[in-house]
Amino acid sequence: MATKRVPFWQREKYTPYLLLLPAFLILMFVVLLPLLFSLYTSFTGYRLIRPESLYDWVGLRNYRRIFTDGDFWSAFGRTILFLTIALNLEFLLGLGIALLINKITWGQRTLRTIMMFPMMFSPILVGYQFKFVFNDNIGILNNALYALGLSDGAIAWLVDKYLAMFAIIFAEVWMSTSVFAILLLAGLFAMPRDPLEAAKVDGCNSWQVFRHITLPFLMPFVFIAMTIRSLDVARAYDIVDVMTGGGPAGRTELLWTMIARTGYDNARMGQANAMAYVSILLSIAFTYYFFTKLLAARKYMGGAE
Amino acid sequence: MAEITLTNIVKNYGKLEVVHGINLDIAHNEFVVLVGPSGCGKSTTLRMIAGLEDITGGTVSIGDVVVNDLPPRKRNISMVFQNYALYPHMSVRENLGFGLKIAKQDEATIIKRVDEAADILGLDELMDRTPAELSGGQRQRVAMGRAIVRHPEAFLFDEPLSNLDAKLRVQMRTEIKKLHQKVKTTVVYVTHDQVEAMTLADRIVVMKDGYIEQVGTPMDVFNNPVNTFVASFIGSPPMNLLPATIKGKNIVFADDKSLPVPVRLTGLVRDGQEVVFGLRPDDLTPVGHGIAESGDGAKVTLDIVLSELLGTETILYTSIAGQEAQGKMFGPRIVAPGETLEFDVAMDKAHLFDAATGKSVRVE
Numbered sequence: 171m172a173t174k175r176v177p178f179w180q181r182e183k184y185t186p187y188l189l190l191l192p193a194f195l196i197l198m199f200v201v202l203l204p205l206l207f208s209l210y211t212s213f214t215g216y217r218l219i220r221p222e223s224l225y226d227w228v229g230l231r232n233y234r235r236i237f238t239d240g241d242f243w244s245a246f247g248r249t250i251l252f253l254t255i256a257l258n259l260e261f262l263l264g265l266g267i268a269l270l271i272n273k274i275t276w277g278q279r280t281l282r283t284i285m286m287f288p289m290m291f292s293p294i295l296v297g298y299q300f301k302f303v304f305n306d307n308i309g310i311l312n313n314a315l316y317a318l319g320l321s322d323g324a325i326a327w328l329v330d331k332y333l334a335m336f337a338i339i340f341a342e343v344w345m346s347t348s349v350f351a352i353l354l355l356a357g358l359f360a361m362p363r364d365p366l367e368a369a370k371v372d373g374c375n376s377w378q379v380f381r382h383i384t385l386p387f388l389m390p391f392v393f394i395a396m397t398i399r400s401l402d403v404a405r406a407y408d409i410v411d412v413m414t415g416g417g418p419a420g421r422t423e424l425l426w427t428m429i430a431r432t433g434y435d436n437a438r439m440g441q442a443n444a445m446a447y448v449s450i451l452l453s454i455a456f457t458y459y460f461f462t463k464l465l466a467a468r469k470y471m472g473g474a475e
Numbered sequence: 476m477a478e479i480t481l482t483n484i485v486k487n488y489g490k491l492e493v494v495h496g497i498n499l500d501i502a503h504n505e506f507v508v509l510v511g512p513s514g515c516g517k518s519t520t521l522r523m524i525a526g527l528e529d530i531t532g533g534t535v536s537i538g539d540v541v542v543n544d545l546p547p548r549k550r551n552i553s554m555v556f557q558n559y560a561l562y563p564h565m566s567v568r569e570n571l572g573f574g575l576k577i578a579k580q581d582e583a584t585i586i587k588r589v590d591e592a593a594d595i596l597g598l599d600e601l602m603d604r605t606p607a608e609l610s611g612g613q614r615q616r617v618a619m620g621r622a623i624v625r626h627p628e629a630f631l632f633d634e635p636l637s638n639l640d641a642k643l644r645v646q647m648r649t650e651i652k653k654l655h656q657k658v659k660t661t662v663v664y665v666t667h668d669q670v671e672a673m674t675l676a677d678r679i680v681v682m683k684d685g686y687i688e689q690v691g692t693p694m695d696v697f698n699n700p701v702n703t704f705v706a707s708f709i710g711s712p713p714m715n716l717l718p719a720t721i722k723g724k725n726i727v728f729a730d731d732k733s734l735p736v737p738v739r740l741t742g743l744v745r746d747g748q749e750v751v752f753g754l755r756p757d758d759l760t761p762v763g764h765g766i767a768e769s770g771d772g773a774k775v776t777l778d779i780v781l782s783e784l785l786g787t788e789t790i791l792y793t794s795i796a797g798q799e800a801q802g803k804m805f806g807p808r809i810v811a812p813g814e815t816l817e818f819d820v821a822m823d824k825a826h827l828f829d830a831a832t833g834k835s836v837r838v839e
Contacts, residue, residue: 364560367527371631372574372621373548382573386564467564469605 208443216440218433223440232444241420242428242445249425249452252335253403256342257396263343264350264395265388271351272358286352288345297412300341304328304413331421334414338422341409346402350395357391358384386467393464400456404449425449477538477628477661478503479524485532486519486685494519494685496533506655506662510672511682512708517665518633520682524663525554525631537628553622554631557638559614561606567593567617568602574625592620595657596650612643619654629661636671648674669709673697681705698824703833706753706826712790714753715800718830721748726827728752728796734773737822743836744827750836753826756790759802761816766805773820777802782810791816 178184212233215226236242271281288296303311304327315321327333361384369379407426410416416423416431425445433442479501486494494516501507509517522528524535526547534541542550553574561570571589580588593599596616606614615635622630635651636644652675655662666672672679673693681688681696681704689701700706706714719726721744725733734752736744744750757766762774780799781792789807793800802818804810827836 362558362560364556364558365562367525367547368554368556368560368618368621369562369573370527370547371525371550371552371554372625373577375546375548378577382577383562386562 209447211440212443212447214440216438216443218437218439228440232441235441236445236448241423244420245423245425245428246448246452248335248423249404249406249449252339252342252406252424253400253456256339256346256403257399259339259343260347260350260399261392261396263347265354265392267347267351268354268358271355282352282355285348289348291345293345293408294412296341296345297409300337300344300409301328301413304337328414329418331418334418334422338406338410338413341413342403342406345409346399349399350392353391353395354388357388361387389467390464393460393467397457397460397464400460401453404453404456425452478505479629479661479663480536481520481524481533482536483533484520484523484530484535486516486523486528487531492531492685494523497685497687499680499687499690501661501663504659504661506664506675506677507680508664508666508672508676508678509680509682510666510669510708511688512667514684515682516685517667517680517682521631521633521663521665524629525552526550551625551628552631553625553627553629554633555615555618555622555635557634559606559611559618559638561614561617561621563606566603566605567598567609567620570606570617571598571620571624574621578625588624588626592624595623595654596620611639612647615639615647616650619651623654623658627660629663632662632664632666634666635664636666637668651675670711673709679709681708683708699835699837700753700826701835701838703751703753703828706828706835710755712756712801714755714826715759715795715798716828717752717754717795717798717800719750719752719796721746721750726750726752729798730796732775732796734775734820734822734825736827737825739823740825740827740836749830751828751830751833753828754800754820755824756801756803758821758824759800760819760821761791761802761804762819764804764806765819765821773822774817775820776815776817779810779812779814779816781812784809 179188211224213227213229215223215228215231217223267285271278271285274281291299303309306312306324306326306329309327311327312321312324315325325333327337365383365387366379369383374382405426406424407430410422410424410427411430414422416427426449429442429445429449432445433439479499481497481499481501484494484497485492497516497520499507509520511517519528523530524537526542526545530543534543536542537550537552562573565573568589571592572585575585575588593602596619598613598616598620601609601613601617606617609617615638618635632651636647639647648671651664655675664671664675676693678690679693679696680690683704689696689705691699696705696709700709700714703716707716717728719728721727721736722733723746724736724741726736727733760766775795777793777795777800779791779793782804783790783792784807787805787807789804789810791802791804791810793802810816828834829836
């Protein structure tokens with residue numbers, strides 16, 4: 171009996187690969203190729219205004235330059251500082267908001283919706299809004315302080331190096347605290363009531379119940395929020411660019427404002443890509459850290475009923 | 476290690492009153508079971524004792540202290556929850572020791588008491604596991620361990636066995652009984668399962684719709700139910716309850732058949748009174764298949780509708796005056812549906828309730 175050979179795409183052992191193929195192709199063109207291309211350019215002296223420089227292989231020169239560049243390391247350190255302060259503030263405020271909203275029985279839905287408003291605005295507009303709030307001449311903050319008699323002169327919010335940093339952190343926190351609040355509120359909703367009551371009977375006061383029962387239960391949710399937000403904050407650009415443009419004198423320069431300036435304003439795309447790779451490694455490090463914490467915290471939650 | 480006294484306890488949720496002024500004295504080291512159908516207020520009552528629900532009216536005292544306004548942590552009680560309520564992020568050892576740690580006991584005491592509890596409940600092998608890694612029965616044991624390490628004034632159990640499968644439930648029931656014999660303490664135990672109530676309790680409190688229907692020892696509640704609710708709730712299969720009328724010295728059923736009024740109840744009924752005749756299936760047995768021949772036994776002839784074989788006994792479904800009734804056959808043989816058998820009626824164990832009030836004629 172003559173067996174007719176089945177064409178290979180109809181053979182069972184190839185089916186999974188065939189079905190996965192579209193996803194592979196899309197990922198390759200959309201993610202992998204650009205990544206490899208930018209990795210390649212980071213080893214060239216590629217300048218946007220001189221396309222032929224794309225073939226100007228310079229080896230590790232870009233990396234050597236940025237690693238020996240004090241400004242880069244300042245921006246790097248400032249990004250970590252910015253991230254640490256913003257994430258912790260957002261966590262604490264978000265936790266507070268979530269705990270308060272969880273207590274409310276009336277109007278909770280409405281409050282939850284209102285709470286999300288800041289997230290609905292474009293970061294650029296949030297930047298402009300706070301640029302106006304903190305403006306030393308016409309800003310409402312200075313006007314309010316003056317009218318209340320709390321200050322007698324114009325405070326240069328966006329010019330002083332500490333105050334400028336404070337101002338952009340304030341804007342970032344204002345916009346994104348609700349991410350924490352929403353995730354933690356979801357955690358509180360999912361929290362079983364019994365262990366709380368057991369703890370009360372076991373002798374805990376309210377603080378101890380929170381500290382020993384509620385908080386450990388919320389930690390996975392905290393780490394999820396931290397993972398999301400650390401990716402978000404590490405690539406902070408729009409608010410900073412609008413409010414201070416990385417100024418004064420580079421004192422609020424974060425990694426991505428620096429990368430954008432190097433790549434687009436100075437047209438040194440090769441070097442910008444080298445920086446971008448370093449910053450991506452930073453993001454990966456943070457994500458990995460929080461994800462490890464998340465897995466550790468979640469390990470126990472199987473028993474929560 | 477204290478008595479618990481409830482005086483006129485009332486609980487409202489908004490305008491809805493769910494517990495209507497309960498009075499109950501629980502003695503030192505007594506095992507009291509609150510039993511009743513869902514929504515009867517038994518759990519609410521327990522949670523008021525624990526301090527997890529506000530008390531709308533009346534007072535709860537533990538020992539000599541009125542605890543109405545004390546938070547749970549100051550009442551020195553332990554509670555075992557239906558869903559175990561273990562702390563998911565702590566190991567078994569940490570779960571057991573948590574209450575002591577919070578109470579700032581020194582390390583040595585904690586270790587000693589935790590080991591002691593683990594020993595009593597056979598948890599030694601499981602000490603380093605987390606609750607997620609335990610089976611239902613093991614979790615329940617940890618929950619009980621957590622309750623005993625603190626040496627509380629009283630244990631409160633809120634339906635602790637209802638999440639376990641039938642076999643485990645029976646096993647854990649025995650363990651709770653043993654535990655109480657080892658660790659002498661006042662226990663308040665809530666369940667909807669009358670078998671648990673009968674087997675565990677020193678005293679049973681039967682509740683319905685936020686009222687206490689009857690308080691008494693298991694034998695008392697079983698033998699002398701004060702009303703038709705208690706009669707039908709306690710005992711399995713439930714007591715047969717058949718409407719009838721008193722005519723002279725006879726109880727006359729809807730189909731004009733009659734039985735004599737039991738000797739011990741004569742004088743408690745009046746001529747023409749509408750009553751409910753109550754008879755446990757154990758007291759309606761085919762001739763020759765009863766537990767003991769009854770003294771003033773009456774005899775009836777009944778058709779069998781259905782029989783359920785249980786091994787040592789068979790439940791016989793029949794009908795008396797158009798009402799379904801159940802009898803029991805001890806030392807059974809196979810009974811075919813449609814068979815007609817002569818039954819002994821143990822009239823000295825029969826009950827009569829007033830049809831209008833549902834109360835036993837003995838308490839009226």
